[in-house]
Amino acid sequence: RDRMARLHALVGAHYRQHQPAAFYAETLGISVTHLNRVSRSGAGKSFQQLLTDRLMTEARRNLVFSLLSVQQIAYDLGYADPAYFSRTFLRATGETPGAFRKRERSQPGSSISS
16 A cells, blocks of 8 residues: 555656656665555556556646647646547547637536546
8 A cells, every 4th residue: 555655655656757667666676566556455557557547647638728729738647649649649549639628618517527
């Protein structure tokens, strides 16, 4: 539990930097294999999925509550290529960032959920 809490704190502090799993494992003093075990037991998903979910949660929040362009949101989240961000978002959510923004903004009282 303590490692999972520390992992969540590290992800929260560094997710925009797109650090490799080895960075997080080394910071926690564990192997990458053990990092994935900690993530799977604590969150029910691989470390990479945990990190992607954190990025996509922030992306959804920005798409709904900011006036930033999709390109600027991609850059702010550490993506060097906005097209790659859009593909990742599509894969994670089933819709493009622009379609998500349009749909969410057209629904009064909509909330952001993972």
